[in-house]
Amino acid sequence: MTEAVRDASRRRADTVARLENDIDVWVATAGGGRPHLVPLSLAWDGTRVIVATPAGSPTATNAAASGEVRLALGPTRDVTIIEAAAEVVPCADAPDPVARTYAERTGWDPREEDVPHVYLVATPRTMRAWNSLAEITGRTIMRDGGWTA
Amino acid sequence: MTEAVRDASRRRADTVARLENDIDVWVATAGGGRPHLVPLSLAWDGTRVIVATPAGSPTATNAAASGEVRLALGPTRDVTIIEAAAEVVPCADAPDPVARTYAERTGWDPREEDVPHVYLVATPRTMRAWNSLAEITGRTIMRDGGWTA
Numbered sequence: 364m365t366e367a368v369r370d371a372s373r374r375r376a377d378t379v380a381r382l383e384n385d386i387d388v389w390v391a392t393a394g395g396g397r398p399h400l401v402p403l404s405l406a407w408d409g410t411r412v413i414v415a416t417p418a419g420s421p422t423a424t425n426a427a428a429s430g431e432v433r434l435a436l437g438p439t440r441d442v443t444i445i446e447a448a449a450e451v452v453p454c455a456d457a458p459d460p461v462a463r464t465y466a467e468r469t470g471w472d473p474r475e476e477d478v479p480h481v482y483l484v485a486t487p488r489t490m491r492a493w494n495s496l497a498e499i500t501g502r503t504i505m506r507d508g509g510w511t512a
Numbered sequence: 513m514t515e516a517v518r519d520a521s522r523r524r525a526d527t528v529a530r531l532e533n534d535i536d537v538w539v540a541t542a543g544g545g546r547p548h549l550v551p552l553s554l555a556w557d558g559t560r561v562i563v564a565t566p567a568g569s570p571t572a573t574n575a576a577a578s579g580e581v582r583l584a585l586g587p588t589r590d591v592t593i594i595e596a597a598a599e600v601v602p603c604a605d606a607p608d609p610v611a612r613t614y615a616e617r618t619g620w621d622p623r624e625e626d627v628p629h630v631y632l633v634a635t636p637r638t639m640r641a642w643n644s645l646a647e648i649t650g651r652t653i654m655r656d657g658g659w660t661a
Contacts, residue, residue, distance in 0.1 A: 387588035391549035393542030396578050400540035402588035429545050439536035439551030
């Protein structure tokens with residue numbers, strides 16, 4: 364937890380740094396009225412978060428059915444929470460740029476797994492970033508898919 | 513991420529240490545087919561995780577409707593994921609031990625807030641703990657509410 368309250372452009376820059384450098388993202392989905400939550404390795408193509416998971420996993424089936432995911436970056440006292448529209452694509456059918464972006468970032472190519480995997484391609488609609496109670500005000504750094512600063 | 517694969521009793525001890533000492537827990541809920549996810553300050557009374565949140569928050573309303581939460585402790589490479597039955601209790605009506613346990617652990621008494629708050633009292637059913645791919649096998653340390661070791 365830091366002391367200074369960041370302005371929106373600083374929070375955006377910090378969030379983009381996480382999207383470009385963090386190893387994992389928390390991925391929450393909902394299915395049948397039940398929440399699911401797992402950490403997954405992430406990639407970022409400049410506008411979309413990409414994760415990969417077995418095609419039969421709750422994350423894949425929930426996201427395919429609802430089209431929605433909620434992502435969290437960072438530790439609990441320096442977070443960005445992302446509401447995103449999710450598209451689920453079998454790895455074998457994925458556009459090459461998606462697969463290459465993911466493999467280059469994570470060092471793992473899920474197209475080579477024996478168990479079929481999918482990419483979950485998440486387009487952020489809303490992002491909120493805060494690292495203290497003092498930062499609750501002004502935490503919305505993306506609204507309706509557009510950065511606020 | 514550590515190297516050694518922990519046995520179940522070690523994973524249990526590490527998880528209990530987190531339940532007794534961590535500041536926050538990730539709380540995932542589902543409502544209307546949508547996932548919600550936030551970090552909240554936690555307390556642990558020896559058998560139940562206690563968090564507090566405004567009565568009107570998505571976390572409170574989702575947990576009250578579904579009776580389910582999914583919690584995550586730790587960073588993404590050293591996690592415990594907890595499936596729990598959730599009871600939602602207005603702070604004003606809460607048993608004194610719940611309120612005291614929460615206030616002593618967090619240093620914050622939500623009964624004193626102007627906005628009505630609730631306690632979300634989560635009884636774990638399943639817990640899984642892992643810190644590497646090598647630990648995926650043997651990750652279930654609680655099943656049907658009972659520790660496996």
